[in-house]
Amino acid sequence: MTWVLDLENVSVRRGEKNILDDVSWQIAEGERWVILGRNGAGKTTLLQIASARMHPTKGVAKILDTQLGKVDVFELRPRIGLASAALADRIPASEVVSDVVLTAAYAVTGRWRESYEDLDVSRATDLLAAFGVDHLADRRFGTLSEGERKRVQIARALMTDPELLLLDEPAAGLDLGGREELVGALSELAAYPQSPVLVLVTHHVEEIPPGFTHVMLMRDGGVHTAGPIAEVLTDEHLSEAFGLPLEVSRTGDRWSARAAQVEPARSGGHAD
Ligand SMILES: Nc1ncnc2c1ncn2[C@@H]1O[C@H](COP(=O)(O)OP(=O)(O)OP(=O)(O)O)[C@@H](O)[C@H]1O
Numbered sequence: 081m082t083w084v085l086d087l088e089n090v091s092v093r094r095g096e097k098n099i100l101d102d103v104s105w106q107i108a109e110g111e112r113w114v115i116l117g118r119n120g121a122g123k124t125t126l127l128q129i130a131s132a133r134m135h136p137t138k139g140v141a142k143i144l145d146t147q148l149g150k151v152d153v154f155e156l157r158p159r160i161g162l163a164s165a166a167l168a169d170r171i172p173a174s175e176v177v178s179d180v181v182l183t184a185a186y187a188v189t190g191r192w193r194e195s196y197e198d199l200d201v202s203r204a205t206d207l208l209a210a211f212g213v214d215h216l217a218d219r220r221f222g223t224l225s226e227g228e229r230k231r232v233q234i235a236r237a238l239m240t241d242p243e244l245l246l247l248d249e250p251a252a253g254l255d256l257g258g259r260e261e262l263v264g265a266l267s268e269l270a271a272y273p274q275s276p277v278l279v280l281v282t283h284h285v286e287e288i289p290p291g292f293t294h295v296m297l298m299r300d301g302g303v304h305t306a307g308p309i310a311e312v313l314t315d316e317h318l319s320e321a322f323g324l325p326l327e328v329s330r331t332g333d334r335w336s337a338r339a340a341q342v343e344p345a346r347s348g349g350h351a352d
Contacts, residue, residue, distance in 0.1 A: 083107060084108065084109055085144075085244065086107075086142040087139065087140070087141050088141075089103070089140070090138070091137050092134065098301055100129070100136070100301050101302045103122075103301075103302060104303070110273075111278075113280065113294045113295070114292050114309070117322075118323065121300065122300075122302075130160070159244065160243070161239075163233040163234050163248065165252070171233075177217050177220070180232055180236055181232065182200060210265075213232055216228060225258075241276075246281075249281055252283075263287060270291030284337075286337075294308055294309060295308075295312040297318065299323075313335060318337060324339065325340035
């Protein structure tokens with residue numbers, strides 16, 4: 081079997097600590113993954129490896145049939161779409177929205193003197209339309225709301241028609257309506273057979289878009305549990321991964337979680 085992503089015993093060491101610790105993880109064609117774990121669990125670091133922005137200290141990372149360390153990452157990166165807060169911070173506030181998407185074709189932020197094909201321009205327009213933000217094409221990025229920015233960033237990440245799309249907390253900072261619209265848009269993307277393999281990092285099971293197939297729970301830099309969504313998202317696994325008693329429930333194709341209700345202690349009888 082050929083994997084889209086194949087990590088074997090990958091560790092990343094910073095100072096005295098393994099911030100990723102012996103992670104083995106395989107993603108097959110067509111899968112849609114969610115990564116959950118508490119703050120500092122290593123989710124963003126894992127995406128840094130998966131997007132060829134960081135090399136492991138130990139272990140082997142194979143991405144799209146290439147191996148990190150044996151491939152020119154500048155050729156590999158356009159095959160991987162990434163949307164993250166760190167990348168968004170690099171987009172100049174004065175950049176026109178259509179250029180925010182278009183410049184991804186050259187893997188740059190900030191339009192300068194590159195020339196673009198008509199095909200690139202129409203792809204950027206189509207992607208903005210697909211995420212419902214084409215009416216903002218002429219606005220400056222810095223004037224958009226948080227929800228609008230998130231959609232533009234995902235459109236940008238899709239510009240190079242990547243085979244793997246990594247989204248780091250795309251719903252962070254969105255209000256309820258914005259979150260629900262984004263979940264709907266990602267669910268549509270997940271359902272589309274031509275879509276890239278998707279990996280979504282989130283803090284909330286409520287943000288898992290219908291159609292996502294697999295979950296990885298991370299804890300302390302390592303994989304706590306990984307596999308098909310219904311097998312992994314149990315009270316027991318989530319409670320262990322987050323280190324507190326949690327109850328998970330499923331309503332239709334959506335998930336939710338909350339602190340487990342503690343049974344009140346039974347009274348031992350009447351005290352006179
Ligand atoms: N360059 C670095 N040097 C030292 N420690 C680092 C470095 N980069 C990250 N870390 C630490 O590695 C751990 C994992 O960080 P990471 O950002 O991957 O976690 P995360 O799961 O994405 O967290 P969050 O949910 O808070 O975004 C954290 O404890 C972080 O402080």
